[in-house]
Amino acid sequence: MTVSDRGQIVIPAQARRDFGIEVGDRLLVFGDLLHGLALARADDVIARHPGVGAIFAGGPTDAD
Numbered sequence: 001m002t003v004s005d006r007g008q009i010v011i012p013a014q015a016r017r018d019f020g021i022e023v024g025d026r027l028l029v030f031g032d033l034l035h036g037l038a039l040a041r042a043d044d045v046i047a048r049h050p051g052v053g054a055i056f057a058g059g060p061t062d063a064d
Helices: 015-017 042-049 052-057
Strands: 025-031 036-041
Touching: 015 025, 025 042, 036 042
Parallel strands: none
Antiparallel strands: 025 036
């Protein structure tokens, strides 16, 4: 993937198909300075760890 001048990335179509990522899905970005970045579908994380849903209770935010 290539990062655009606006900081955007495009997830390749095959990866979206393989991981069931669809238009409108919310993704979480996890970061670790030693290991890098990881993406996860927010709904999957909340389903597996219901307590974290409270973190997102205010809805998505746009950091632009």
